[in-house]
Amino acid sequence: MQVSMSVNGERVNREVEPRILLVHFLRDELNLTGTHWGCDTSNCGTCVVWMDGVPVKSCTVLAAMASGREIRTVESLEQGTQLDPVQEGFMREHGLQCGFCTPGMMMTARWLLDHNPDPSEAEIREAISGQICRCTGYENIVRAVRWAAAHPATQEVGS
Amino acid sequence: MSTTAEVPVSPAGNPIGFGRMLRKEDQRFLRGQGNYLDDIKLPGMLHGAILRSPYAHARIVSIDTAAAEAHPKVKAVITGKMLEGLKLAWMPTLSQDVQAVLATDKVRFQGQEVAFVVAEDRYSARDALELIQVEYDPLPPVVDARRALEDGAPVIRDDIEGKRDNHIFDWEAGDREATDRVFAGADVVVAQDMLYPRVHPAPMETCGSIAHMDRVTGQLTAWSTTQAPHAHRTLYALVAGLPEHKVRIISPDIGGGFGNKVGIYPGYVLAVVGSIVTGRPVKWVEDRSENLTSTSFARDYHMHGEIAASRDGKIRGLRVKVLADHGAFNGTAQPTKFPAGFFHIFPGSYDLEAAHCQVTGVYTNKAPGGVAYACSFRVTEAVYLVERMVDVLADELGMDPAELRRRNLLRPEQFPYTNKTGWVYDSGNYGHTLEVALEKAGYSELRRQQEEGRARWRAAGGSPEKPGAGGQHLMGIGISFFTEGVGAGPKKHMDILGLGMADGCELRVHPTGKAQLRLSVQTQGQGHETTFAQIVAHELGIPPEDVEVIHGDTDNTPFGLGTYGSRSTPVSGAAAAVVSRRVKDKARIIAAAALECSPDDLEWELGRWQVKGDPDKVKTIQEIAMLAHGTLELPEGVEGHLDASVVYDPPNLTYPYGAYICVVDLDPATGRVQVERFIAVDDCGPRINPMIVEGQVHGGLADGVGMALMEAIQFDSSGNCVSGSLMEYLLPTSLDCPSWELGETVTPSPHHPLGAKGVGESATVGSPPAVVNAVIDALEPFGVRHADMPLTPAQVWLAIRGRPLRTDIVE
Numbered sequence: 001m002q003v004s005m006s007v008n009g010e011r012v013n014r015e016v017e018p019r020i021l022l023v024h025f026l027r028d029e030l031n032l033t034g035t036h037w038g039c040d041t042s043n044c045g046t047c048v049v050w051m052d053g054v055p056v057k058s059c060t061v062l063a064a065m066a067s068g069r070e071i072r073t074v075e076s077l078e079q080g081t082q083l084d085p086v087q088e089g090f091m092r093e094h095g096l097q098c099g100f101c102t103p104g105m106m107m108t109a110r111w112l113l114d115h116n117p118d119p120s121e122a123e124i125r126e127a128i129s130g131q132i133c134r135c136t137g138y139e140n141i142v143r144a145v146r147w148a149a150a151h152p153a154t155q156e157v158g159s
Numbered sequence: 160m161s162t163t164a165e166v167p168v169s170p171a172g173n174p175i176g177f178g179r180m181l182r183k184e185d186q187r188f189l190r191g192q193g194n195y196l197d198d199i200k201l202p203g204m205l206h207g208a209i210l211r212s213p214y215a216h217a218r219i220v221s222i223d224t225a226a227a228e229a230h231p232k233v234k235a236v237i238t239g240k241m242l243e244g245l246k247l248a249w250m251p252t253l254s255q256d257v258q259a260v261l262a263t264d265k266v267r268f269q270g271q272e273v274a275f276v277v278a279e280d281r282y283s284a285r286d287a288l289e290l291i292q293v294e295y296d297p298l299p300p301v302v303d304a305r306r307a308l309e310d311g312a313p314v315i316r317d318d319i320e321g322k323r324d325n326h327i328f329d330w331e332a333g334d335r336e337a338t339d340r341v342f343a344g345a346d347v348v349v350a351q352d353m354l355y356p357r358v359h360p361a362p363m364e365t366c367g368s369i370a371h372m373d374r375v376t377g378q379l380t381a382w383s384t385t386q387a388p389h390a391h392r393t394l395y396a397l398v399a400g401l402p403e404h405k406v407r408i409i410s411p412d413i414g415g416g417f418g419n420k421v422g423i424y425p426g427y428v429l430a431v432v433g434s435i436v437t438g439r440p441v442k443w444v445e446d447r448s449e450n451l452t453s454t455s456f457a458r459d460y461h462m463h464g465e466i467a468a469s470r471d472g473k474i475r476g477l478r479v480k481v482l483a484d485h486g487a488f489n490g491t492a493q494p495t496k497f498p499a500g501f502f503h504i505f506p507g508s509y510d511l512e513a514a515h516c517q518v519t520g521v522y523t524n525k526a527p528g529g530v531a532y533a534c535s536f537r538v539t540e541a542v543y544l545v546e547r548m549v550d551v552l553a554d555e556l557g558m559d560p561a562e563l564r565r566r567n568l569l570r571p572e573q574f575p576y577t578n579k580t581g582w583v584y585d586s587g588n589y590g591h592t593l594e595v596a597l598e599k600a601g602y603s604e605l606r607r608q609q610e611e612g613r614a615r616w617r618a619a620g621g622s623p624e625k626p627g628a629g630g631q632h633l634m635g636i637g638i639s640f641f642t643e644g645v646g647a648g649p650k651k652h653m654d655i656l657g658l659g660m661a662d663g664c665e666l667r668v669h670p671t672g673k674a675q676l677r678l679s680v681q682t683q684g685q686g687h688e689t690t691f692a693q694i695v696a697h698e699l700g701i702p703p704e705d706v707e708v709i710h711g712d713t714d715n716t717p718f719g720l721g722t723y724g725s726r727s728t729p730v731s732g733a734a735a736a737v738v739s740r741r742v743k744d745k746a747r748i749i750a751a752a753a754l755e756c757s758p759d760d761l762e763w764e765l766g767r768w769q770v771k772g773d774p775d776k777v778k779t780i781q782e783i784a785m786l787a788h789g790t791l792e793l794p795e796g797v798e799g800h801l802d803a804s805v806v807y808d809p810p811n812l813t814y815p816y817g818a819y820i821c822v823v824d825l826d827p828a829t830g831r832v833q834v835e836r837f838i839a840v841d842d843c844g845p846r847i848n849p850m851i852v853e854g855q856v857h858g859g860l861a862d863g864v865g866m867a868l869m870e871a872i873q874f875d876s877s878g879n880c881v882s883g884s885l886m887e888y889l890l891p892t893s894l895d896c897p898s899w900e901l902g903e904t905v906t907p908s909p910h911h912p913l914g915a916k917g918v919g920e921s922a923t924v925g926s927p928p929a930v931v932n933a934v935i936d937a938l939e940p941f942g943v944r945h946a947d948m949p950l951t952p953a954q955v956w957l958a959i960r961g962r963p964l965r966t967d968i969v970e
Contacts, residue, residue, distance in 0.1 A: 034191015098684025099188030
């Protein structure tokens with residue numbers, strides 16, 4: 001079947017099998033491999049992208065369901081050569097180790113900050129609680145999001 | 160040796176040596192530009208999928224692959240019978256056993272590999288699995304390890320000539336007679352059975368491999384999720400009879416390992432076979448369910464501990480019996496002479512008169528493997544055993560567990576200390592570390608608050624009969640003190656399949672003074688590209704941003720056995736320091752030739768050799784690098800260039816340690832436990848990059864909370880794995896973890912060139928007993944002395960009622 005969607009601001013048209021998952025569409029068809037796949041049951045959250053401005057687990061969305069929608073992935077966070085404050089925060093606060101959960105975590109963090117620019121530690125923990133990190137024990141992810149909240153200016157410059 | 164010493168700063172703002180430095184590798188990960196196994200695409204690449212057994216134990220009557228082969232997108236269907244023809248149906252494990260690549264005679268665990276389909280895309284490969292017809296004749300399974308050695312138990316390994324039972328090995332350490340004598344004369348003896356359940360590393364990235372066999376050149380290139388690329392290369396050569404110089408293993412970015420990616424899995428071999436058969440690259444990536452049900456688990460130790468002490472709280476002896484469930488094939492990854500890993504460390508951090516342990520390994524109809532998950536080669540199990548036993552003893556004596564540990568910890572003057580199984584602990588100042596942790600926790604204040612809480616609970620009507628009365632919660636405080644032995648290991652004691660555990664390392668300083676360091680170890684997120692550059696910076700004064708760390712590609716790195724068991728810093732970190740010192744020595748000769756003086760006239764200041772007493776006569780390491788590649792006449796016998804290589808054979812293990820305190824809030828109405836605080840004071844010697852060390856500790860603490868409270872790979876009585884997805888196998892989330900409170904003490908290792916001891920697994924080893932001790936402490940009003948992990952709400956609820964369950968088998 002034919003799908004058509006906006007991915008990171010670019011129009012994409014493809015002929016796909018109706019059953020193909022959005023995560024596989026992004027990775028295999030569009031070579032956007034920053035979005036990862038980590039489980040079969042929507043528990044891990046390494047596949048989180050935005051669909052029409054809302055974080056979704058792209059392993060639980062068919063490419064067909066995303067047709068006509070706007071998709072945003074980790075590859076869109078950096079503006080020009082300017083890292084998003086969330087990316088900067090993850091780097092400065094050592095919010096990543098193996099890096100596998102990081103794209104999904106950052107997409108959720110960006111959404112949180114867009115809707116709650118000054119989240120408490122508890123609010124950050126709640127926001128990322130549907131995603132799993134095996135490396136960091138979450139401490140530095142929370143700090144990374146707090147860093148981004150405290151440094152919103154760089155994002156304005158970039159966007 | 161101190162991490163707080165003044166360190167110069169590079170032009171890029173990085174420490175030229177030890178200190179907090181942001182990670183180099185982050186740049187690609189932050190942009191979604193990491194290169195993980197499943198991100199790799201090759202021209203003409205096909206996709207493989209594995210058909211797995213639905214039974215734990217069954218004879219294979221027939222396999223019909225005709226319909227699958229007729230699928231238009233299928234390129235090959237491979238069965239065990241076909242592999243027999245290639246002599247590839249079985250492969251050696253890392254423990255002198257064999258494992259079926261594809262089952263031929265019978266299946267021995269649920270999820271075992273039965274057939275392999277190669278197709279044009281990953282969906283079609285999966286479709287074709289549905290078209291394969293396998294007829295099974297089910298056999299009674301051995302699920303309960305405690306019954307594996309009973310007369311009449313089904314024999315799992317009838318493939319082994321003459322095998323009549325499910326016994327794998329018996330192993331013991333310590334002095335049995337001396338221990339028995341101590342127990343016979345002790346005031347107090349307490350015993351406790353405890354299970355360290357089977358758990359799984361479950362890295363966020365599952366395992367996979369892409370194999371490309373070039374039919375023209377005979378070259379096999381395999382991109383694999385492996386923590387040990389060189390070991391894999393040699394094993395591929397041995398398994399498949401491939402010439403090793405034509406085998407290249409590339410370990411790309413790894414999405415977490417935790418021991419899960421040490422061994423070779425059938426899927427890796429099948430990708431190779433698929434490529435040989437089709438002549439095209441073949442990718443195989445397992446799904447989460449395959450990861451949880453078939454790849455290397457950890458633990459599964461059924462332990463019986465006994466501790467002997469005097470009435471006034473002097474621990475005198477420890478006696479342990481272990482039943483080790485190794486699954487259907489003995490696939491544990493550990494040094495050859497160590498069938499129970501490093502369980503030798505079970506006497507822990509204490510000054511005992513005698514200790515003895517006996518471990519028996521058995522086969523069961525469960526997935527093979529054994530020591531993955533931040534394993535420290537069974538140190539995790541040993542530390543859990545001793546730290547639980549000390550708390551059981553404290554309960555028996557009515558003594559505060561901090562005070563009991565204080566009275567028995569090894570004293571600084573006893574180091575180097577030979578423990579009761581003959582292992583030599585390199586250095587330690589245990590009492591100090593414990594006091595730092597107790598102080599940081601505010602221990603006496605916590606105990607006061609706990610008493611107040613218990614009084615409130617009683618006042619509200621709380622009692623063993625009415626645990627939830629008044630909605631009052633109970634506080635629990637748990638302590639653990641751990642000593643690990645890491646950095647395997649000295650060649651004289653340790654090998655894997657005959658391969659010694661020494662690590663190669665190569666350093667090249669290019670003419671312009673920029674360097675490349677080639678490592679045998681492979682990061683899975685530990686930050687090697689940063690830490691190892693800092694080691695070179697520390698030794699040579701080359702800014703860390705000018706040092707590129709190269710790893711993960713066997714064609715471009717020296718031999719070594721890889722990253723696991725916290726061995727990268729203890730072994731390869733030492734190798735990096737030693738190779739840098741060799742370059743420094745050579746640089747001295749070159750500088751002397753350039754300055755027309757004797758090397759003895761020179762002294763080292765970080766980054767330069769200068770004439771003693773005349774610091775104007777100086778050559779920087781960068782200037783020396785250019786001279787070394789230039790036309791300068793060098794002394795007789797001195798070759799040009801500024802390179803060196805080493806093979807580092809560690810003289811001993813290193814022994815990091817720490818004191819951990821966990822505070823939990825327990826709701827006696829529901830059995831729900833929340834970790835409120837966790838204080839972790841680690842001593843891993845000097846910290847090369849404290850930021851990275853703290854990150855390693857954070858992750859390990861979360862692992863510990865997971866194992867203590869929610870993780871277990873469980874089976875029903877038919878041998879069905881009931882923990883085969885992340886809906887059943889629960890991993891800790893951000894809401895299960897507190898904000899960690901870390902501290903440090905610094906006691907360098909006397910034999911490591913940097914004094915560093917390794918830290919990757921410390922928190923995973925040390926935290927589970929702290930959490931469990933805290934929960935059991937919270938249950939004191941109910942007289943609970945022990946309940947097995949995971950301490951789920953249901954398990955705690957049952958423990959309150961005096962009937963906690965076994966956590967290995969679900970009835």
